[in-house]
Amino acid sequence: MSKTMPIAPVFFLPVPLFVQFWGGPKGTAILRLIERETGVSIGISDKTLRKNLLEYPVKAPTKSMQGKLARWIEKLTENPRLKLIVEFGFRQLWGMRTGEADWRGMLYGLSNSSGGALFSQTISYLKQILDEESAYYKKARNYKDQPAELLECLYQEPFYYRYGLPIPDQLLAEATRESPSDPIQHLMKQKMIAHSLMHGCISLQMDILACAEVEWLSENLSAEPEESRYRSILGQILPAPMDDGESVTTPVEMYFIQVRKDFGYESWHDMAEYVPMDAGAEADIESKRRKLVDWTQAKRLPKVEVVDEFLESLIHRRGDYDPIYYQLLYPAAAFIERLLQLFLPGIQKLELSVEDVAAMFGTFHEHFERHKKAAILKSE
Structure with missing residues (x-):
């Protein structure tokens, strides 16, 4: 059985980082903003929040962290103004991988904002990509006890090489041979894998930008040749x-x-x-x-x-x-x-x-x- 499985969306940035890069609150400030606006304290230090939620790539939060976040979410539901968002954005998403739930919650919020009206097609496209990525990940989970098939599913599926650079068969075979109990951990040490993942992450961001620009041009310059x-x-x-x-x-x-x-x-x-x-x-x-x-x-x-x-x-x-x-x-x-x-x-x-x-x-x-x-x- 492979001990290591990617638990964050493969090419998506962490939501707090994505928001910050677009000029939003930086780091843990977005969570502190929610605290101030709702009056509900998270009870988690900035250092712990950064370690568990903001580092890239995103890692699974500890059980203690999950418990504190769950209690915070429970308190938020006591606020009538936030109950609907929390019900949809957290309760239905709880149990998803770290990162995926964040993205679905953010996209739900964007869909009901002025930005959602301006770039509705791009938001729909983002949801589609996230659905595809989720299906890709769930398929890979089925092979967690079969190292060779797991690597093939993770690194040779159409979703992966839509964004990431192709991974040679011999590199995957080497990882299975050299580290049969945890081939992914072995691969993570290879420069080619790091390059491929970096390429994929940047390519996905470029896909989002391209979709948004085309949508804006199509909607606002329709009279142009x-x-x-x-x-x-x-x-x-x-x-x-x-x-x-x-x-x-x-x-x-x-x-x-x-x-x-x-x-x-x-x-x-x-x-x-x-x-x-x-x-x-x-x-x-x-x-x-x-x-x-x-x-x-x-x-x-x-x-x-x-x-x-x-x-x-x-x-x-x-x-x-x-x-x-x-x-x-x-x-x-x-x-x-x-x-x-x-x-x-x-x-x-x-x-x-x-x-x-x-x-x-x-x-x-x-x-x-x-x-x-x-x-x-x-x-x-």
Whole structure:
């Protein structure tokens, strides 16, 4: 019997990390926010919460942790405002793998929010992927006492290689031979597996982004000719090899370069005039230019509302551009930037090339084309 089974969604990020990367509360702050809003204390330290719920990859919480969370959820149901969400988002999901329940709860919440109305097709697609991933995992569980079949089911199923890199048969055979009681643990030590899983996680995030961009373009530019309607800007700001061959471009910098190009500004200096400054800060043109350059170099990612204000000023002075598309693109660019930074230590440890990194993020293009074709067929 294999002692090790993946218990978190294979390629999904932990929900708290996903929310944080989109500009939401950071780390345990999202749980503390629920505490403040409901008045119901979790009774678990930040350190323990981070260890059990926020680390990547997600691990199974201890029995003690599960008990505390169960008691917290029980108390939440005493609040009439939260009872329906808790009943659906937790009670029916309790017993699922760590991570899967979080995602289903979040998607349920998004479906009943304004964001759900804006990207309803993307949320439905996410539910579909999660269903497929859950079925893939449950199928693998049937082979937990058959190591060879288990590995084949985990690493050679269509769901896995839709996102992850293919795993050679000989590597799976070696794991079964060298560690028959726990072949997965043996595989986790192999660089090829780590690369494949990293590629898959990034590819899934690119699939989500591609679906969302196609949905927005399809819904908001329906009057445009097909060839110009589906012009992806996200596809132009992905990490790509730089001329030095040792580093990749950063998404936030490419985003601001794209804004400068599309709005017709010749230089950062020209754009800097419209950079909003904090109260009391120096507001001369050079200070604004330095702040803008810091943004482009991702030294400190500006808040969404600050970029929105900046875009409004740029667009107001340049004509009839609609700012909403670029306002939606910035959080996506920041998300990709944070995703790159998350995996950078692993990229360096595995000694991946800039071409490997570009290939992981470049899966966006394949996903975009697939979603675009589906949108065109739907509109015919």
